[in-house]
Each structure stands twice: as structure tokens, then as C-alpha cells.
Amino acid sequence: MNYTIDHLAQLEAEAIYVLRETAAQFENPALLFSGGKDSIVMAWLARKAFWPAKLPFPLVHIDTGHNFEETMTYRDSFVENMGARLIVGSVQASIDAGRVREETGPDASRNMLQTVTLLDTVEKHQYDAALGGGRRDEEKARAKERFFSARDEFGQWDPKNQRPELWNIFNGRKHHGEHFRVFPLSNWTEMDIWMYIQREEIELPNLYFSHKRKVIKRGNSFLAECEYVAPQAGEVVEEKVVRFRTIGDATCTGAVESEADTLDKIIQEVATARQTERGTRADDQRSETAMEDRKKEGYF
Amino acid sequence: MDLLRFTTAGSVDDGKSTLIGRLLYDSKNTFEDQMAAVEASSKKRGDENINLALLTDGLKAEREQGITIDVAYRYFATPRRKFIIADTPGHIQYTRNMVTGASTANLAIILIDARHGVIEQTCRHSFIASLLRIQHVVIAVNKMDLVDHSEEAYHKIVDQFKEFSSRLRNIVDVSFIPISALHGDNVVDKSDKMPWYQGPSLLYHLETVYIGSDRNHVDARFPVQWVIRPHSDEYHDFRGYAGRVASGVFKPGDDIVVQPSGFTSKIKAIYSDEKEIDEAFSPMSVAIRLEDEIDISRGDLIAKPNNPPEATQDIEAMICWFSADAPLAVRGKYVLRHTTNEVKAMVKEVKYKMNINNLHKNVDDLTFQLNDIGRISLRTSKPIAADSYQNNRATGSFVLIDEQTNQTVAAGMIL
Incomplete structure (x- = not known):
């Protein structure tokens, strides 16, 4: 007999194991759901992990208010299909309450503000574990992340003081007021995610597929022209055939020119890509340590 | 791939x-x-x-x-x-x-x-x-x-x-x-x-390099992670034991024994990917249903009656000490996490420390500081279903956790 399973099945089994550990070790976990492909895959795996029971935790969306409309439509139908509970943490509400100040200036983004809303949401609902779709291949600070990542009572990450993680034994013990971030997709790469989406025939927001869109070239990427992104002096709005490799806040998530309108073509494109996936994320390019600094503050 | x-x-x-x-x-x-x-x-x-x-x-x-x-x-x-x-x-x-x-x-x-x-x-x-x-x-x-x-x-x-x-x-x-x-x-x-x-x-x-034979497909071990109980009309009586196969192969119809209780039953069905499957082996994550309603919860281990692991409270192990804050305390109590199980454990004795630069055993200085490796004896508060690390990486390994700080302070390999 050949008792082997391929690498996607191994990654799937590992992620399901981590999701079940999270449900078992914490009183009140939540799954952070952005409507991006990684959180979609994570939620998909969560359904498998607990089937035929419903998810033992809600989906939490940290809403910057600067969303692509397609993401919101997708989110609502996805949540309904899953039969899951949805909790929304609103950055706009944090701004209105004076918890954060909106950035001003041409490159203003609400990306940084999400951290406060996230931590407030965690505190309000007393979540003791937040499942995130972060992957270690995304960014160098994430390469150092654990499956079970302890956060202090301020929600901060201390990369020098992480719990060693051996075999598949996870230590989720914590003091009152502390919480954990849990990353079931730690060992997945961008390619794995796409291959899995194809294998499982998971429906995605159409932003991921090539389409015509009015965009503004800024730096290395094309930002979608919308209510929140207007051309600055010297910039022009042009129509391009583009798709998004990641989906986040509309003000900082850039599109790439692409003809890939099917999963097969996307996988082909990912296989030959010469830029990293987050190369179009303006939030990562603010400085060389942008992700490390945000993570220490309590970002995803 | x-x-x-x-x-x-x-x-x-x-x-x-x-x-x-x-x-x-x-x-x-x-x-x-x-x-x-x-x-x-x-x-x-x-x-x-x-x-x-x-x-x-x-x-x-x-x-x-x-x-x-x-x-x-x-x-x-x-x-x-x-x-x-x-x-x-x-x-x-x-x-x-x-x-x-x-x-x-x-x-x-x-x-x-x-x-x-x-x-x-x-x-x-x-x-x-x-x-x-x-x-x-x-x-x-x-x-x-x-x-x-x-x-x-x-x-x-x-x-x-x-x-x-x-x-x-x-x-x-x-x-x-x-x-x-x-x-x-x-x-x-x-x-x-x-x-x-x-x-x-x-x-x-x-x-x-051929790694196909690295996994243990002989000794059937299934640590229970979570019990799935849908409480829905469609799956009214469904009770599935969710977990990841640590080693060996499980099939519907197999006789099983639960450790440490010793209860026996038969596998009724195995589920993966929202459907029934014919067999499960390491490292698959599945859910198992049994023929009988017996009391099983997280931390229990499903094995087969012909070669179950030993349920023991006395553990001999090699450990590596991880804490920079405090040395290993002889007679000290720690939380021991083994598969999905958690028990308390007391350090009964430190046997020796290993000088890992020349592989000499040191019995004169028995204080475990950060990075020290050596052999100890532990007594657990309840029996755990353990194998030797030599035979089984998944059921032969454990970590020790400091109850005060919640830090993982040691990695252990059962002898």
C-alpha cells in the first residue's frame, strides 16, 4: 500500500489540525475574514474541520470602510452559504469615536488604523484567539511567526520572546487579558493557495480575475479609481486590463496588468511571476520594516 | 507533489x-x-x-x-x-x-x-x-x-x-x-x-532522497482533539472524534481500544472532506465514529487492541531546557503536554546532563540551564498513553510548561 498524501493534502491536514486545536484550547476564538483569498481558504478549511457541525466561532471582518464593492457582495453571500455568524469591526466607528485619527495627504490610507479597530473588537467581544490567514512566505517578518502567536495585554508581538513550537504541540496557555493570533496557513505559499482553490473549486471575488478597470498609476502599482482614490497632480486615469493579486483596503491595494481570467491562467501567471505578491501593497513599501513595525503594534 | x-x-x-x-x-x-x-x-x-x-x-x-x-x-x-x-x-x-x-x-x-x-x-x-x-x-x-x-x-x-x-x-x-x-x-x-x-x-x-518510509504506518495511534456534536436534526446522534492520525492505519470495522480508560469498541465510519472514506493514516486529519457510545474526550488516544501504547505515570525522558529565566526545578511541578493531552508532572530525578560537544555524561552538575540537554524522570498526575520517541515521534514527544509564566520551558523525548 502507498500511504502517502500529496503536499496540498498535507497542508490541508495541518491547517485543519490547527483550527481544531484553536477551538479546543480557547474559550472564545474568532476567525478574521477579509474577503481575500487566504481568509476564504481558511474559512473553507474551518468548515471541513468541524463538519457536520457548524463553525464553533464567528467570522470577524475589520472593515476599513474603503472596500471594493465586489468584496462586500462576496463576503455577505459567502457568510450566508457557510451558515456562519459575522461580526464587523468598523474603522469608521473608531474614527468617529475619536479612537484613531484619519491620515491625511495624498497617500492617506486606513490600513494602519485597522490595528486599533482590530484590538478594540478583540477586547469588546473578549476574543482570546484570532485566527488569521497570514502566511510565512508573504513577508520577512511573517517568516518568523508561530502557528500560535502570543500577544500581550496591549496586543503586541514580541519577536524575541516567542514560544518555541515543537512537533505539533501548541501551547495556548495565557494570562487574563492576553490573547493569541493563530495562523493555520503558516506553511502555505501563494502558489499552494491558488492550487488549492482550483482543486476545491472555491468561488472567489471577481477582483482576482482579469477585468477592465479605470486605474491610476502610482509608484509601481495601479490603484483603482474610486470614491477614496482620486488622481493627484500629474496622474491620469486610464483604463487597463488588470487583476488584483491581494485584496485589501482599496487605498493601498494595487492591481497588476494581467490577462489571466481563469484559475489556470492565474496559476500560470503566479508560476512565472517576477514580483512578490505584496509588491503591489503600498502599505508594505512605506519602509523596509513596515510589516515588522505594524506587527509589533498588533497588526494581523 | x-x-x-x-x-x-x-x-x-x-x-x-x-x-x-x-x-x-x-x-x-x-x-x-x-x-x-x-x-x-x-x-x-x-x-x-x-x-x-x-x-x-x-x-x-x-x-x-x-x-x-x-x-x-x-x-x-x-x-x-x-x-x-x-x-x-x-x-x-x-x-x-x-x-x-x-x-x-x-x-x-x-x-x-x-x-x-x-x-x-x-x-x-x-x-x-x-x-x-x-x-x-x-x-x-x-x-x-x-x-x-x-x-x-x-x-x-x-x-x-x-x-x-x-x-x-x-x-x-x-x-x-x-x-x-x-x-x-x-x-x-x-x-x-x-x-x-x-x-x-x-x-x-x-x-x-526517499522519505516514504519515514512515517510509522504500523502502530495505530489517534489522539482525540475535539468531539464533533452537531446537535442538528439531520445529524441528531452524530458524535465524531476529530483528530490527526499520529501513526498507523485505521479502517471502518477495525477493533479499537481507548487509552487510558481501556474501553473497547469498533470503528463505524471515518470521515474526511465531508464524506466517508475507506482508511485513514498519518498525517491525515479526520473524524472517527465508533459503534458504541463510550466516554471519550480530548486527550484520549484511540489505538488497536493488538498493540496499544503503554498507559503510564512514570516517564523517563531526554529533555532540552528552554528557559533563560529559571533552571529546571527538581521536585518542581510543570504542565506536561503530550499529543492533545495535558497533565501535571513532577520532576522526580535528574539522571545526567549531556555535554553535547563531546557526548560525555555529566553527573556532577545537574542544574539544567537554557539549552542544557539530559535525562530526567517524571511522575505524572494521571496516566498518559506514551510510546518511546524512538518508535513514534508523535506519541513519544512532549513539552513542559511553567504554570506561572505559561512559557514552554522544555522539549521532551520519551525513552
Whole structure:
């Protein structure tokens, strides 16, 4: 007999194991759901992990208010299909309450503000574990992340003081007021995610597929022209055939020119890509340590 | 596609980061924006060429101090295999990190500087690989360019290592490869500078080394993680035991025994991917239903009556101490986490500490400080269903947790 399973099945089994550990070790976990492909895959795996029971935790969306409309439509139908509970943490509400100040200036983004809303949401609902779709291949600070990542009572990450993680034994013990971030997709790469989406025939927001869109070239990427992104002096709005490799806040998530309108073509494109996936994320390019600094503050 | 997890070990300046950078770069697993950043950093540091080691650079603190402070995981793939690298720092005080990285690895690459040969740290790294039962080891003799690609220098090191490694018991498969990570010789492509070397390049070896027999498919072990009870009309009486098969094979109809209670039953059905399946084996995550309603909860272990694990309260183990804050307390109480089970454990006795630089046992100084490795006896508050680590990595391993700080303070391997 050949008792082997391929690498996607191994990654799937590992992620399901981590999701079940999270449900078992914490009183009140939540799954952070952005409507991006990684959180979609994570939620998909969560359904498998607990089937035929419903998810033992809600989906939490940290809403910057600067969303692509397609993401919101997708989110609502996805949540309904899953039969899951949805909790929304609103950055706009944090701004209105004076918890954060909106950035001003041409490159203003609400990306940084999400951290406060996230931590407030965690505190309000007393979540003791937040499942995130972060992957270690995304960014160098994430390469150092654990499956079970302890956060202090301020929600901060201390990369020098992480719990060693051996075999598949996870230590989720914590003091009152502390919480954990849990990353079931730690060992997945961008390619794995796409291959899995194809294998499982998971429906995605159409932003991921090539389409015509009015965009503004800024730096290395094309930002979608919308209510929140207007051309600055010297910039022009042009129509391009583009798709998004990641989906986040509309003000900082850039599109790439692409003809890939099917999963097969996307996988082909990912296989030959010469830029990293987050190369179009303006939030990562603010400085060389942008992700490390945000993570220490309590970002995803 | 197949998956290989490996770890890299070497002392500072053995060229470990350069080797990983070279593997990523020459196997075309790097991106333009990454290379642009590395090129800019190289220039800033005044490096003559593009410094591939910078591809593995992580945190700000590390770049400032030029060190690696923690285990980082890297990913790359070739058409043959997907690889996960646990990149662990070589610095002397980071035994803990290498133990962590080694715990999930199928293979370890141990770097030796061709100019220095087998040194204390080689001994340390090999011992850890053996202790953690990494079955495949590659000795990469690096910086061959600095010894004029000399066959003699290489063979001297091979002989040195063989003599020393005869004392390590768990390593079943050792390969030797002369390389130059800096220039890329024998890393991805075979080098023409060492025609006397007939073996494969490092990458080819990683792509083809046979790991199919590494998993234990003999002893059936299923630690229960979570009990699935839908309470829905459709699945009214459904009670599924969810978990990941640690070893062995389970099929519907199999007789089972639950440890530590000793209750017996039969497997009614096994579920994966929202449907019934014919068999489950390691490392699959599944849910199992039994014929009888018996009391089973998280931490219990489902096995087969012909070879169940021993349910015991007395544990003999090798441990590696992880805490910098406090030494291991004899008679001290810790939380012991074994598979999905958690019990209390008291340290009954410290038998010896291992000098891992020369493999001598030390019975005079029995204080376990950070990074110390040795043998202890534990007594648990309740029986645990344990195997020896030698036979079963999943059911033979545990961690100790300090109840006050909640920190993981030790990794243990049951003897």
C-alpha cells in the first residue's frame, strides 16, 4: 500500500489540525475574514474541520470602510452559504469615536488604523484567539511567526520572546487579558493557495480575475479609481486590463496588468511571476520594516 | 507533489544563510523586487557582489546586529518537490532553536567549513539531529573554493565525521557533498571544479532522497482533539472524534481500544472532506465514529487492541531546557503536554546532563540551564498513553510548561 498524501493534502491536514486545536484550547476564538483569498481558504478549511457541525466561532471582518464593492457582495453571500455568524469591526466607528485619527495627504490610507479597530473588537467581544490567514512566505517578518502567536495585554508581538513550537504541540496557555493570533496557513505559499482553490473549486471575488478597470498609476502599482482614490497632480486615469493579486483596503491595494481570467491562467501567471505578491501593497513599501513595525503594534 | 521539510545547521560564518540564498536564487525561487532590495542592501553594506545571504534576512534587530535570533521558515519548490526550510541560527546559545526546527524536519543539512573540519559545533548539531530523530543528514562541506577544491581536504573531513558519528544512534542515512555556497558549486548545479566528486548536487539530493518510509504506518495511534456534536436534526446522534492520525492505519470495522480508560469498541465510519472514506493514516486529519457510545474526550488516544501504547505515570525522558529565566526545578511541578493531552508532572530525578560537544555524561552538575540537554524522570498526575520517541515521534514527544509564566520551558523525548 502507498500511504502517502500529496503536499496540498498535507497542508490541508495541518491547517485543519490547527483550527481544531484553536477551538479546543480557547474559550472564545474568532476567525478574521477579509474577503481575500487566504481568509476564504481558511474559512473553507474551518468548515471541513468541524463538519457536520457548524463553525464553533464567528467570522470577524475589520472593515476599513474603503472596500471594493465586489468584496462586500462576496463576503455577505459567502457568510450566508457557510451558515456562519459575522461580526464587523468598523474603522469608521473608531474614527468617529475619536479612537484613531484619519491620515491625511495624498497617500492617506486606513490600513494602519485597522490595528486599533482590530484590538478594540478583540477586547469588546473578549476574543482570546484570532485566527488569521497570514502566511510565512508573504513577508520577512511573517517568516518568523508561530502557528500560535502570543500577544500581550496591549496586543503586541514580541519577536524575541516567542514560544518555541515543537512537533505539533501548541501551547495556548495565557494570562487574563492576553490573547493569541493563530495562523493555520503558516506553511502555505501563494502558489499552494491558488492550487488549492482550483482543486476545491472555491468561488472567489471577481477582483482576482482579469477585468477592465479605470486605474491610476502610482509608484509601481495601479490603484483603482474610486470614491477614496482620486488622481493627484500629474496622474491620469486610464483604463487597463488588470487583476488584483491581494485584496485589501482599496487605498493601498494595487492591481497588476494581467490577462489571466481563469484559475489556470492565474496559476500560470503566479508560476512565472517576477514580483512578490505584496509588491503591489503600498502599505508594505512605506519602509523596509513596515510589516515588522505594524506587527509589533498588533497588526494581523 | 511531495513535501520535504529540512533544517539547516552550522556555526556562525559557515555560510548557512548564503547557502539558503543560493538554493533559492539558483532554483529560480526569488523575485525581482526581492533581489532589488538585496542588491540595494548589499551596496549599502559595501559588499562587493550581491550578498545572497541577505535574502534570508528577517527582522530589523537581526540586520542591525548581523545575527539570526529565531527560527525562520522559508519555502521553495522545484518541479519535483516542495520544500519547507526551518532556518535556525548557528549561534552557540541557540540550541533551543535548532531543537525546535529539527522537531518537524525529515532531513538536516549540517554545514562544515572546509578549512576548519569537524568542530565542537558540528558535534552539537549532529547530536541534536540524532536526538530529534532526523533520519536523513547531509554533511555539506562548504567553502571548498577556499581549500582549492581539494579532494584530500574533503575526504579528511568525511573521515573525521564518520568516526565521530558512529556514536550517534538515530541517524540512518548520511550523505556528504562538497560545495561552495558563495559560488554555487554543487548547490543547484554540478560543479566542474570538483571532477573527482561523483555524487549529486545538493538540490538534486533534496529532490530525490526517499522519505516514504519515514512515517510509522504500523502502530495505530489517534489522539482525540475535539468531539464533533452537531446537535442538528439531520445529524441528531452524530458524535465524531476529530483528530490527526499520529501513526498507523485505521479502517471502518477495525477493533479499537481507548487509552487510558481501556474501553473497547469498533470503528463505524471515518470521515474526511465531508464524506466517508475507506482508511485513514498519518498525517491525515479526520473524524472517527465508533459503534458504541463510550466516554471519550480530548486527550484520549484511540489505538488497536493488538498493540496499544503503554498507559503510564512514570516517564523517563531526554529533555532540552528552554528557559533563560529559571533552571529546571527538581521536585518542581510543570504542565506536561503530550499529543492533545495535558497533565501535571513532577520532576522526580535528574539522571545526567549531556555535554553535547563531546557526548560525555555529566553527573556532577545537574542544574539544567537554557539549552542544557539530559535525562530526567517524571511522575505524572494521571496516566498518559506514551510510546518511546524512538518508535513514534508523535506519541513519544512532549513539552513542559511553567504554570506561572505559561512559557514552554522544555522539549521532551520519551525513552
